[in-house]
Amino acid sequence: MQICYHLCMRSTSVRIDVDTHNEIKKLAEALGTTVGETVALAIRRLRQDRMGEQLAAPLTASETEWLDADLG
Numbered sequence: 001m002q003i004c005y006h007l008c009m010r011s012t013s014v015r016i017d018v019d020t021h022n023e024i025k026k027l028a029e030a031l032g033t034t035v036g037e038t039v040a041l042a043i044r045r046l047r048q049d050r051m052g053e054q055l056a057a058p059l060t061a062s063e064t065e066w067l068d069a070d071l072g
Contacts, residue, residue, distance in 0.1 A: 011036075 016024075021035075028038040059067070 024035050024038055028035050031038060031041070033041070
């Protein structure tokens, strides 16, 4: 019985222009990562930035009301 110890990763292709691909390759080299890992890091950063913007936004009236609710 043979057991596979390799992590099998599904992949797909995304079409981007040549200049963008070259920029990702340069960034990946500078970071010591693969192109795929660099794209994953960029996506994570964009998600974090978006989350930060959402957290920094003023509370809505209903959010303020909920936070100020009497629990007792």
